[in-house]
Amino acid sequence: MRLFDDRAANLAGDQESNMQISIIVVVDAAATLEQTFLEENAYILDNTRVFSAFHDEAGEKTTHVCGVCNADGSQAEEAVLNWLVTGVSSVPPTLPRNFPDLQITSPVPPPSETTTLALPMKTSYPRDASIYGHGSPVLHPAGGPILNPMGWVVIDPGKAPTGEDGETSAKDEGGGKTEAPRALQKKSIKLQSAKRFMAVAPSTNGPTGGVGKALTLHTSQDEHISHNDISSYVPPQISSIYGPAVDNGVMFPALYGSPEAKTEGWYWSASVDVSKIGTHLYYMDVVLLEAQSNSCGDGEWVPRTFTLTGKLAVSRVIKRNGFATPAGYGSLPLRPTQ
């Protein structure tokens, strides 16, 4: 039992828990890809509104970081930021990433209006690089983290499995094989217009870099799925966090790995120097995968990087002793007793 004052160790702050701030970035991927603009199609939520008591204007995308300082103004604690990003209509993060492959049969109207064909759509979970195909992950231009470990949902609507007899075959939902008409052979898949609703057939004259409204997928239930809808199923990812807040040493972000498989195992986190009072800008590069068709008619995923602006509003309050005195809450440090 200690009989002496060991305040020196206590003031080192090693017994204090840091303020953890969770920032959720919600992205409307379909709208972003449609408008090629992210700022108005993303929302930043965090858990600082309740206890910060700041007035927060809608759409300001500001995270309030309240730091604690000593009476002499020196920093007492640092805050920690954690980012999680999700899509408005993306697959839920609770879906295990080792979900087995799915086979979805999608009838596609043929060039002639009298014959109905079925084109299999294969979704693969999760993250096998060998089946990823053409949609390679992008490297940050500044040489940032490689996104390979994250993996992506792979939907290749342009490919059809080949049967043992060499003929292109398709699997129905019951798992049996049916012989597909010759029009389904890969080599015969051609670019089609929007009216045909042929899979992986984007309009080359689209306003958005070659992807227009022509790419649609026709399901067996006669339900139309646009390429942006398919793209919105894929969870967005943050590839980099940078900007004045990082350059000025306000926060120190890094990509951390987690054994939690349901969250892909990766998340961004940053420590904040709460001695730097004020509002600081930072930028996030958000990567969306867009379903497209290449010149060969194969489906592929093309990464699209968009920039989102966020703000940190850092403020400080002097740490006080919760044991109130007749004069109010006590100040720290305490003076030793006689």
Add this chain to the structure above:
Amino acid sequence: MDVIALLANQNPEKAVFLFDDSPADPIHRKRGTASLRSPVYPGQYVIWSLAPIDVQTPVWISEIDFEAPKYDPHPPGAATIVDQTPAGELGAAALENGLPAFNPVWARHWEGYAPLCITPGSVYAYRLGLQFGGLSGRTISLEGPSLFFPPSPFAGIPPGAVV
């Protein structure tokens, strides 16, 4: 402190784990439970710190309320939650020039000195107030932990005595 379990109305015995760094006999002090008995001496410097198991859920000590000292040689009973408010005072409602109030809950530290006039064998039970972040701002008060002044360690401790 298992914040999620507390918010889910779990028994505090399964969600709150109190420890102190006293080298005294831990058996009768219920170390690791919500009914911790911490030995202190007159003038002893005491500091409370909180570590939530789930670091993503904010929780802070909002109050430590001591009851009148009493002599109680018997170990304390199980801890209980005596008060739960759906929306407690966050301590940051007031604004001063647009900044958080004078004493927001997250800036409060809990440290002090045991009184010099405490007598051997006296027990100072206290109520631990916890405040959670989130939309509810819920508060929970926990009864059970206490400070006590054991007899002098230099004197012989009779067999069977509770320390």
